[in-house]
Structure formats: structure tokens, C-alpha cells
Amino acid sequence: MNAVRRAATALRWYVRQLTGEGKWDEYVATCAATGERPVSRREFERRRDHEREHAPGARCC
Amino acid sequence: MSTQSTRTPGSPTPSGGSSRMTPRSIAIWVAVAVVGAVCWAVLALSRGEEVSALWILFAALSSYAIAYRFYARFIAYKVLGVDDTRATPAERHDNGRDFDVTHRHVLFGHHFAAIAGAGPLVGPVLAAQMGYLPGTIWIIVGVILAGAVQDMVVLFFSMRRDGKSLGQMVREEIGVVGGIAALIAVFAIMIIILAVLALVVVNALAESPWGVFSIGLTIPIALFMGFYLRRLRPGQVSEVTALGVAMLLLAIIGGGYVEQMGLEEALTLSKEQLTLGLVLYGFIASILPVWMLLTPRDYLSTFMKIGVIVLLAAGLVLAAPTLQQEAVTEFALEGTGPVFAGKLFPFVFITIACGALSGFHALISSGTTPKMVAKESQVRMIGYGGMLMESFVAISALIAASVIDPGLYFAINSPAGATGADPTTAAEFVAGLGFSITPDQLTAAAAAVEEQTLISRTGGAPTLAFGMSQVFTEAFGGGLAAFWYHFAIMFEALFILTAVDAGTRVGRFMLQDTIGNFWPRYADLSWKPASWSASAAVVGLWGYMLYVGVTDPLGGINQLFPLFGIANQLLAAIALTLCVTLLIKHGKVKWAWVPGIGLAWDLIVTMTASWQKVFSDNPAIGYFSQRSRYSDALDAGEVLAPATDVDQMEQVVFNSTLNGTLQATFALLVIVVVANAVVIWVRAIRAGGLPTTEVPWQQSHLVAPSDFFATPAEKEAVREWETAGHGSVHGGHR
Numbered sequence: 001m002n003a004v005r006r007a008a009t010a011l012r013w014y015v016r017q018l019t020g021e022g023k024w025d026e027y028v029a030t031c032a033a034t035g036e037r038p039v040s041r042r043e044f045e046r047r048r049d050h051e052r053e054h055a056p057g058a059r060c061c
Numbered sequence: 062m063s064t065q066s067t068r069t070p071g072s073p074t075p076s077g078g079s080s081r082m083t084p085r086s087i088a089i090w091v092a093v094a095v096v097g098a099v100c101w102a103v104l105a106l107s108r109g110e111e112v113s114a115l116w117i118l119f120a121a122l123s124s125y126a127i128a129y130r131f132y133a134r135f136i137a138y139k140v141l142g143v144d145d146t147r148a149t150p151a152e153r154h155d156n157g158r159d160f161d162v163t164h165r166h167v168l169f170g171h172h173f174a175a176i177a178g179a180g181p182l183v184g185p186v187l188a189a190q191m192g193y194l195p196g197t198i199w200i201i202v203g204v205i206l207a208g209a210v211q212d213m214v215v216l217f218f219s220m221r222r223d224g225k226s227l228g229q230m231v232r233e234e235i236g237v238v239g240g241i242a243a244l245i246a247v248f249a250i251m252i253i254i255l256a257v258l259a260l261v262v263v264n265a266l267a268e269s270p271w272g273v274f275s276i277g278l279t280i281p282i283a284l285f286m287g288f289y290l291r292r293l294r295p296g297q298v299s300e301v302t303a304l305g306v307a308m309l310l311l312a313i314i315g316g317g318y319v320e321q322m323g324l325e326e327a328l329t330l331s332k333e334q335l336t337l338g339l340v341l342y343g344f345i346a347s348i349l350p351v352w353m354l355l356t357p358r359d360y361l362s363t364f365m366k367i368g369v370i371v372l373l374a375a376g377l378v379l380a381a382p383t384l385q386q387e388a389v390t391e392f393a394l395e396g397t398g399p400v401f402a403g404k405l406f407p408f409v410f411i412t413i414a415c416g417a418l419s420g421f422h423a424l425i426s427s428g429t430t431p432k433m434v435a436k437e438s439q440v441r442m443i444g445y446g447g448m449l450m451e452s453f454v455a456i457s458a459l460i461a462a463s464v465i466d467p468g469l470y471f472a473i474n475s476p477a478g479a480t481g482a483d484p485t486t487a488a489e490f491v492a493g494l495g496f497s498i499t500p501d502q503l504t505a506a507a508a509a510v511e512e513q514t515l516i517s518r519t520g521g522a523p524t525l526a527f528g529m530s531q532v533f534t535e536a537f538g539g540g541l542a543a544f545w546y547h548f549a550i551m552f553e554a555l556f557i558l559t560a561v562d563a564g565t566r567v568g569r570f571m572l573q574d575t576i577g578n579f580w581p582r583y584a585d586l587s588w589k590p591a592s593w594s595a596s597a598a599v600v601g602l603w604g605y606m607l608y609v610g611v612t613d614p615l616g617g618i619n620q621l622f623p624l625f626g627i628a629n630q631l632l633a634a635i636a637l638t639l640c641v642t643l644l645i646k647h648g649k650v651k652w653a654w655v656p657g658i659g660l661a662w663d664l665i666v667t668m669t670a671s672w673q674k675v676f677s678d679n680p681a682i683g684y685f686s687q688r689s690r691y692s693d694a695l696d697a698g699e700v701l702a703p704a705t706d707v708d709q710m711e712q713v714v715f716n717s718t719l720n721g722t723l724q725a726t727f728a729l730l731v732i733v734v735v736a737n738a739v740v741i742w743v744r745a746i747r748a749g750g751l752p753t754t755e756v757p758w759q760q761s762h763l764v765a766p767s768d769f770f771a772t773p774a775e776k777e778a779v780r781e782w783e784t785a786g787h788g789s790v791h792g793g794h795r
Contacts, residue, residue, distance in 0.1 A: 016298075016299060020298065021298045021299060023157070024296050041295050041296050042295045044296070045295035045296045049351065049352040049356070051158050051159075052351050052352070052356060053350060053352075057563065058421075058425055058563055058567045059359075059560040059562075059563040059564065060177070060415070060419065060424075060560065061179060061180025061258060061414075061415050061421060061560060061629070
């Protein structure tokens with residue numbers, strides 16, 4: 001059972017990292033460490049959209 | 062900058078190249094080698110008997126494992142001299158955006174999703190006309206000695222230069238002339254690639270209301286996901302992607318009911334209508350904000366990619382199908398195949414680009430991925446490993462195409478001009494090729510997957526979809542042949558549309574950047590007149606080539622696919638030339654053969670193919686001799702089949718001139734780059750090395766494992782480092 005739970009946690013972690021969802025957790029953690037006040041989730045995701053707008057990843061064939 | 066700088070300074074790397082093998086690991090690798098040798102022997106020796114597809118699968122897997130364990134390791138530690146004491150650009154410039162220390166497993170996923178798409182699914186299907194053996198050998202040997210080497214070495218050199226792009230590196234390390242030639246080549250090749258990929262989608266969806274219904278719905282699904290993430294629940298990507306995938310599956314199932322919904326007629330579109338639709342879509346998609354369409358579609362496509370690979374591998378192992386195609390058909394030797402013209406050499410090697418050697422990957426291995434690598438030694442698993450995974454996709458596609466009845470295979474893949482697009486004439490045509498299938502069998506095959514017809518559905522996608530549906534039906538049962546067929550069409554189209562979206566945007570940025578050198582304002586990405594006009598130009602170019610392909614009386618795939626394959630591999634020639642140049646400049650002439658093998662073979666293949674496409678006096682192969690054949694006939698007032706009137710005759714003349722000119726131009730551009738590089742090689746060899754733009758060594762403070770699986774020593778090192786208060790490489794889980 002423990003192994004199943006571990007695998008599920010690992011899978012969830014991987015999916016969150018792959019989609020970039022985990023970026024928010026990292027940001028919140030960084031803010032907590034530096035004592036900075038984090039912006040809202042909405043604002044944070046807008047900034048990421050803005051960055052993506054100017055740096056499209058090429059997709060190959 | 063010293064030429065010695067790539068040598069390992071200071072302490073050896075934790076899992077450096079010097080570790081001794083234990084008796085246990087020797088035993089394991091001997092076993093892998095034996096399995097591989099047995100599989101290859103069976104493939105080489107079986108003729109005219111029933112051969113299971115699993116021999117191909119396991120020949121591939123054991124070859125990959127050995128190449129990864131030994132050759133890739135040798136390249137990483139001996140040739141490149143990866144150095145884990147050296148900080149990567151991600152560590153030095155970490156800004157949480159483009160420079161971003163990323164966990165190696167996550168970066169592997171990102172990199173793989175960026176390099177692999179529909180390409181490895183299409184080329185091997187077309188190459189199956191020469192039998193399963195030539196394609197199998199080229200995919201496996203090609204990836205080990207050329208494709209994976211290119212991806213890894215370009216990744217390494219770009220990483221040592223803060224993630225510079227291929228074009229920038231060619232300009233700075235080879236010369237301005239080579240740099241400009243490379244820039245033009247990259248742009249032109251991208252246009253051709255987009256046009257041919259779009260052609261595959263058009264051919265798969267034409268006269269297929271089910272396909273149009275499901276693919277059409279991906280647009281509102283992606284828009285819904287985009288708005289959900291922007292307005293409703295920002296950042297909840299997993300949640301919305303799960304919703305998106307569920308809707309996607311419903312869209313495929315729903316497609317089976319188009320008739321009942323009374324949409325059949327409205328959704329039965331001709332190739333011309335689809336072309337227009339795709340061009341409009343491409344333009345709008347490239348000027349909309351990325352969050353609306355591009356980003357959500359990319360999430361869908363990434364998860365579909367992973368899902369499809371898992372399904373394919375499981376399906377093939379469970380079904381263990383028997384290969385129906387011959388090992389080597391007579392078309393390989395005669396060069397008279399209906400799918401594409403020309404003999405095994407050089408045309409198998411250019412028809413299969415993605416999966417064996419794909420120049421386009423060099424654009425991803427330079428630029429995006431190198432800015433995210435945590436430790437230098439990880440270039441092996443990401444660059445080499447990522448490409449091996451793509452190669453596995455190509456092998457699976459080749460198997461799917463080879464388990465279909467060969468008569469059906471040729472009926473699907475021969476141009477309409479040859480088959481007459483009718484079961485009776487198609488059956489006669491196939492019989493003329495030396496294979497047999499009855500008109501009833503052709504009709505039954507189409508009915509089984511609920512398509513109006515399968516005859517002359519060229520482009521590879523319908524063949525792959527049919528093969529996959531056969532494998533999955535055998536593996537998982539349940540009489541879902543039609544569902545699996547449209548599932549396969551759907552994900553191929555999804556990958557291609559993602560590539561078209563992203564490719565158009567990348568092309569637009571390149572154009573704006575280039576024109577910006579003369580007119581600075583044009584480079585401003587948020588200035589609408591510039592972004593709109595640049596988008597229109599890029600879409601116009603690939604849309605035009607697409608239209609040329611769609612309306613070509615000789616069959617667009619037959620005419621354009623060779624151009625696509627050659628273009629992609631000419632790009633590889635540029636990338637491999639850069640790799641050789643950099644090794645020589647770093648004073649490592651003795652290792653120049655490592656990318657040199659791939660370069661030499663690639664130049665021989667692409668130059669022979671280009672020469673034949675331009676100068677061959679066989680009108681089936683040479684674009685210009687085709688041109689003269691048709692223009693002579695036109696002057697004599699004749700109409701040559703498969704053209705049916707004077708307009709079509711003129712079209713053939715025009716198309717072959719255009720294709721031939723493009724072909725010659727690409728080859729010349731590559732010759733310019735290589736010639737420019739040779740000058741540098743001579744200079745560098747005489748001087749024993751030359752300065753390069755490599756960023757000087759700086760101490761790394763990160764600790765992270767090198768390979769897919771961390772060794773006990775690496776785990777211990779990571780633990781120590783983390784307890785010393787350093788956090789971890791993002792996310793805390795490993």
C-alpha cells in the first residue's frame with residue numbers, strides 16, 4: 001500500500017512539474033524564504049502567459 | 062578562451078566515465094547483447110516465412126540499451142568531457158523563466174515532447190514500400206550513430222554557450238557566410254516541413270466526416286481549456302488537461318455518429334476546402350495570444366504523446382503481430398515504387414528522417430533545452446536518450462505499417478492518378494504491382510473503420526491508423542476498430558496542428574528578427590502591423606506549398622515528401638558540421654569522427670538524393686526531366702496520364718520547376734555552410750585548435766544525479782547536499 005501511495009505521489013509530482021503547475025509552489029516557497037509578499041495566483045499565471053507569448057518553444061515533426 | 066577549457070578540471074565527476082563494471086553488470090550486458098544478436102539474426106535470416114514483429118521490437122530495444130550504456134557514455138565523458146564541477150547556464154543564470162534548473166526527468170519529458178510529433182509516425186510508413194528490413198536497419202543504426210549523437214552534441218555545445226541557437230553558433234563559430242546560409246536554410250526548411258505536415262492532415266481528413274468532426278472539436282476544446290486557465294481557475298493545469306483529454310475522447314466517439322446527427326454532408330470536405338481552412342486556422346492561431354489556443358493544445362498534445370507511446374508498446378507486445386510485408390520488396394532494388402520513386406539508396410534514408418536523424422531537433426537542442434539542464438552529464442540522458450525514445454516511436458510505426466496486408470498497403474498509399482480511386486481499378490493496379498487484393502476486400506477494409514474509402518489515402522496517417530487499429534483490436538479486443546482508427550488519426554492531426562501553430566510562430570519571430578536588422582521597429586513583437594504581416598507571410602508561404610501539393614496531379618506526397626526528407630537532413634548536415642567544427646576548434650581532432658560518421662553519411666545521402674532529384678533523366682525521379690517530359694508533350698498538344706487536361710499538364714510543369722529549384726537551392730546552401738566550415742577546420746587543425754565562444758568554467762554548487770536512475774553514491778551525495786540546507790532541484794521529490 002505504501003508503495004502504491006509513493007508511486008501516486010511521484011506521478012502527481014511529475015505531472016505538476018511537466019505542466020509547470022509546480023512553478024507556483026516554488027514561487028510561494030521562495031517568497032516565504034525571502035519574506036516577500038507573493039502576488040495572487042491569477043497575477044502569477046498572467047506573468048507566465050506573458051513570458052510564453054514572447055518565447056514560443058519550437059515543436060518538431 | 063583556452064582550447065583546453067573543455068577538459069575536466071579538478072575532481073572527477075561522481076559517476077565519471079572511469080567506473081569499473083561489476084561481474085553482475087557484465088552478466089546483464091552480455092545477456093542484453095545476446096538477445097539483440099539473436100533478434101538481428103532472426104530478422105536477417107528469415108525469408109518468406111512468418112516473422113513476428115516482436116523480433117524487430119526487441120532488436121531495437123537491446124540495440125538502444127547497448128548504445129546508450131556504452132557509446133553515449135563514451136561520447137559524454139571521453140569526447141565531450143562533460144564536467145559536473147562546472148555550473149550549467151541554468152545554474153548560473155537561474156531566473157525561473159527561460160534559464161531554469163529543471164529536474165532531469167521533467168526536462169526529459171519536455172525535450173521529448175518538443176522533438177517528437179507526427180514525423181516519426183509518417184516517414185517509416187512510407188518507407189515500408191521497400192519492405193520492413195531497410196527501414197528497421199536505418200532507424201536503429203541511424204539513431205545510434207547519427208541522430209542521437211547530433212541531438213546530444215548540439216545540446217552540449219549550446220549549453221556551453223549559454224543556450225545559443227544553431228544559427229547564432231554557425232555564424233560565430235564558422236563564419237558570417239555560413240551563418241547567413243544557415244539562417245536562410247533553417248527558415249526555408251521550416252516552411253517545407255510545415256507544408257508537408259499540413260498535407261498529411263489534409264490527406265487524412267479529406268472525405269472523412271468522422272475525422273473532421275473530431276479534429277474540428279479540438280479547437281473549441283483547446284479554447285475552453287485556455288479560458289478556464291485564464292479566467293476560471295488559473296494554474297490548474299492537471300485538472301483542465303484531464304477535462305480536455307476526456308472531451309477529446311468524447312469527440313472521437315461522437316464522430317461515429319455524424320451520420321445520425323445529420324452532419325455527414327456538411328463535414329465531408331474536399332482537399333481544397335481543408336487547405337483553405339488550415340491556412341485560415343494557421344493565421345488566426347499564430348496571432349491569437351498563446352494562452353487561448355497554443356498553450357492548452359500543447360498540454361493535450363504532450364499527454365497524448367506519452368499515452369500513445371505506452372499504448373503502442375503495450376499493444377505490440379500483447380498482440381505480437383506477424384509481419385505481412387516482405388522483408389525487402391523489389392521496389393527497393395528497381396526504384397519503381399508507387400509511394401515514392403527511387404531506389405533504396407538514397408531514398409530510404411531520406412524518407413525516414415525523424416526517428417533516425419532529424420535536423421530539426423538541432424533547433425530544440427540549441428536554444429530551449431540547454432538553458433534548463435541542471436548538470437552537464439545529464440546531456441546524455443536528455444539528448445541521446447530523448448532521441449532513442451523518438452526512434453522507438455518510429456520503429457512502432459514501421460511495425461504498424463508492416464502488419465497490414467501489402468495489397469491494402471499499396472492501395473492506400475498509391476496516388477489517385479495510379480489507382481483510379483475506385484475499388485476495381487485499384488485492385489487491378491495492385492495486381493499489376495505483384496500483390497493481390499480484391500475490390501470487395503478494399504471496400505470491407507474501409508467499412509471496418511467506417512471510412513468511405515481507403516484507396517489512395519496517401520500521406521501515411523491513414524495507413525498508420527489502420528495498422529494501429531488492427532494491432533489494438535488484436536491486443537485489447539472489443540471490436541473497436543473504427544474507434545482506434547479515428548483515435549490514431551486524431552492524435553496525428555493533433556501533433557501536426559500543434560507543430561503548425563508553434564512553427565508558424567517561430568517562423569514569424571525569425572522573420573521579424575531578420576527584418577528588424579534593417580528596420581528596428583519591425584522586430585517589436587507586440588507591434589501589430591509587424592506581427593500580423595509577418596504571420597501572414599509565413600502562413601502564405603507554407604499555405605502556398607500546401608496548395609501546390611494538394612492539387613498536384615502526380616500526388617502531393619509522392620512529389621513533396623522527398624523534398625521534406627532531404628530538407629530535414631540537410632539541416633542535420635548543418636548541425637553535424639557545427640559539431641565537427643567545434644570539436645576541431647577545441648583541439649579534439651581525434652574525436653571529430655564521432656559526429657563525422659553521421660555527417661559523412663548524411664552528406665552522401667542528401668547530396669546523392671539532391672543530385673538525382675535535380676539531374677536524373679528519369680522523369681519519375683528528376684524534377685527537371687519530369688518538367689521537360691510534360692512541357693514537350695504540352696508543345697506537341699498531348700496530355701500525359703495521370704494529368705487529364707491541359708491545365709493539369711501546365712500545373713505539373715510549374716510544380717516540378719518549383720520543387721526542383723527549391724531542391725537545388727537547399728543543397729547549395731548546405732554546400733556553402735560546409736565549405737565555409739572546411740576553411741575553419743584547416744585553420745584550426747594547423748593551429749592545433751582555435752578560440753571559441755565557450756563560456757569559461759565556473760564552480761557548480763548543485764548536486765544532482767546524471768542518469769535516469771540515481772546510483773546509491775549519487776543518492777547519498779544528494780542527501781548530504783540537501784541536509785546542508787541547499788533545498789533541491791525543484792519540487793523536492795526524486
